Each structure stands twice: as C-alpha cells, then as structure tokens.
C-alpha cells in the first residue's frame with residue numbers, strides 16, 4: 238500500500254499529492270472518497286478526501302483545509318500526515334474508530350492548487366503565496382485567497398488586507414471574486430448545519446487562533462474557546478516542548494479581513510480555529526524537510542485535542558445523538574457558543 242512507500246516527511250509537488258489522493262482512495266475504499274468541489278482560476282480541480290465510515294446515519298463534519306497559502310508547504314504536508322494518521326490508527330485506536338463512525342473528515346490537502354504548482358517552479362517562486370489570477374495592472378498577479386472571503390472584505394488595510402494587486406495580501410476585486418473562495422464558501426453555506434469544526438492550516442509563527450479578525454467582535458464563548466485552544470497548545474507542548482501562542486486573530490496579530498474561518502464562525506459553525514505551524518521565524522516559510530515530522534506530530538496532537546473535544550460535545554457514551562440540529566445538541570450539552 239501507498240503508506241509503505243509514500244514519504245510523509247518530504248515535500249511533494251502537486252502531481253504527487255494528486256496521485257497520493259487517488260492511492261488513498263484505492264487503499265481504503267470503505268473509508269475514503271475523493272470529492273471534487275471547485276475549480277481554480279486556471280481551471281484545475283479542487284478536491285478533498287472525505288474520510289469516515291459509511292454508517293447510513295447523519296454525520297457531522299470536521300473540515301480541514303491546507304495550502305490556501307501556496308508558500309506554506311508544511312500545511313499540505315500536515316494534511317497528508319493527518320489523513321495517514323487517522324487511517325493508520327483507525328483499526329487499533331478506539332477513539333479514532335468512534336470518530337470515524339460519528340464524523341466525516343473533509344480534508345483538502347491543497348486548496349490553492351495554482352499557487353502551489355507555481356510555488357514549486359523554482360527556488361525563488363517558493364515564496365509565492367496567492368492564487369494566479371492576473372491583476373489589473375501589467376505584471377501583477379494573484380489574489381490572497383485568505384483575504385477574499387465575504388467577511389469585512391477590504392477592511393483593515395494596509396496591514397490586514399490590501400487593494401494593491403502587487404501586495405501579498407491583495408484582497409481581490411470584490412468579496413469572493415476568486416473561484417477557489419467561491420468553492421469553499423458554497424461548501425460552508427450548504428453544509429453549515431452539519432459542520433462541527435472548521436480548521437484551516439497555515440505557517441509560520443506557532444499559533445492557535447480563534448475568531449475574529451475584527452477587533453470589534455468578540456466570539457461568543459470566548460473563554461471556552463480560549464481554554465480549548467490553550468489545552469490544545471499544551472498538548473502540542475507535551476510532544477516536543479514547542480510553544481504555541483493562543484488568542485483571537487486581532488489580538489495576537491492585527492485586524493484582518495476576509496478570513497474563511499471567520500465566515501465559517503459567522504455561519505454558526507461552533508469550533509473554528511486557525512493553526513499556524515512551525516517555525517517561529519528561523520526558517521519562516523522555508524521550513525526544512527527535517528522538521529516536517531516534528532511539526533506534524535506536535536500539530537496532530539493539538540488538532541486531535543480540539544476534534545476530540547468537539548466530538549465529545551455531541552456524542553457521549555456509546556449512543557450517538559440524533560437530535561435535529563447541531564445547535565440543539567450543543568445547547569443541550571451546556572455549550573453556549575452562539
């Protein structure tokens with residue numbers, strides 16, 4: 238099977254990641270399907286792996302996207318590692334088995350496919366962050382997909398977004414102007430009642446960020462989400478002593494507009510977090526391959542903490558809850574997130 242030959246601790250170009258996705262589907266036909274849910278600006282398919290046991294019952298969704306920023310190569314590496322971990326431990330780990338029964342994981346290894354392919358072209362383009370839509374002045378390319386969502390779009394310039402198409406944080410010409418953003422937005426809006434947790438993976442800076450990018454908004458149940466984030470950071474610290482900073486994006490960084498995580502939260506999805514992986518400035522985006530394994534192992538521990546917590550809010554004991562809406566369930570569980 239692929240897992241014996243695929244090296245999770247190297248960076249892989251898009252063609253290999255696509256082959257890997259197909260191989261995973263072949264290796265785990267009862268658990269994994271590939272879902273195509275959008276097209277990039279350059280007309281490439283965006284796809285995710287849907288992972289879970291087909292029980293016939295209603296299932297909640299854990300969303301994870303990687304590689305919205307093309308230069309953050311550790312993020313796609315993490316998504317692949319995550320998929321492999323849950324599939325490998327499914328047989329032996331009772332906790333993972335229960336989650337596979339109750340949840341579906343929707344994992345997009347590379348969201349910004351065009352940008353990721355471009356970032357592989359040579360050493361200098363490894364810095365490339367945005368998608369590849371041509372801008373309105375000659376020679377300027379790319380929209381920052383992570384500033385293009387329809388949440389406070391175009392606000393908090395120049396630090397938290399930019400209208401300059403040469404800027405790395407160019408927010409596009411209008412909210413959700415980019416096809417990649419439209420694809421994720423459609424998914425969130427159509428599945429909003431079923432998504433339990435929305436996780437988006439970035440580098441670098443070692444942070445666990447909760448909503449919002451808007452400094453004037455405080456997320457409901459801020460204390461509860463902070464505690465959850467801090468517990469996840471502690472789980473990360475226990476792996477190799479790495480410190481992760483926890484807080485709302487606007488507190489830890491600065492005000493930022495157009496974030497998918499904030500859209501997800503505003504659509505009522507309870508557990509929305511941004512994970513910003515290694516390192517903390519030494520190699521920055523160019524994290525060497527010998528750090529992929531430690532970075533993935535520690536981040537896995539933090540992510541799993543949040544997913545497990547979210548899962549346990551809904552499913553306690555051996556009996557899966559079947560009530561009508563996520564909110565009913567969460568309120569019944571004493572979670573006041575709204």
Ligand SMILES: *[C@@H]1O[C@H](CO)[C@@H](O)[C@H](O)[C@H]1NC(C)=O
Nearest residue numbers: 357358359360361363523525
């Ligand atoms: C640049 O690319 C070459 C050839 O792929 C590789 O050998 C070299 O290590 C790269 N340098 C950096 C700094 O990434």
Ligand SMILES: *[C@@H]1O[C@H](CO)[C@@H](O)[C@H](O)[C@H]1NC(C)=O
Nearest residue numbers: 399400401402403404405406
């Ligand atoms: C736009 O951004 C580019 C790259 O950061 C910069 O060189 C240029 O001066 C900016 N233009 C304006 C009008 O701010």
Ligand SMILES: *[C@@H]1O[C@H](CO)[C@@H](O)[C@H](O)[C@H]1NC(C)=O
Nearest residue numbers: 389392393451452453454492
């Ligand atoms: C935030 O609130 C302050 C004080 O009420 C107000 O002056 C400012 O315009 C608000 N900013 C945003 C982005 O809403």
Ligand SMILES: *[C@@H]1O[C@H](CO)[C@@H](O)[C@H](O)[C@H]1NC(C)=O
Nearest residue numbers: 443474477478479480481517
């Ligand atoms: C993490 O933070 C603790 C407490 O501030 C500090 O003692 C430790 O050196 C930090 N670890 C790393 C790897 O920076």
Ligand SMILES: *[C@@H]1O[C@H](CO)[C@@H](O)[C@H](O)[C@H]1NC(C)=O
Nearest residue numbers: 442443444480481482517518
């Ligand atoms: C990362 O480095 C910055 C700047 O040196 C520092 O302020 C911050 O506390 C560090 N974060 C972590 C998680 O170690």
Ligand SMILES: [Zn+2]
Nearest residue numbers: 306309439440
């Ligand atoms: Zn990023």
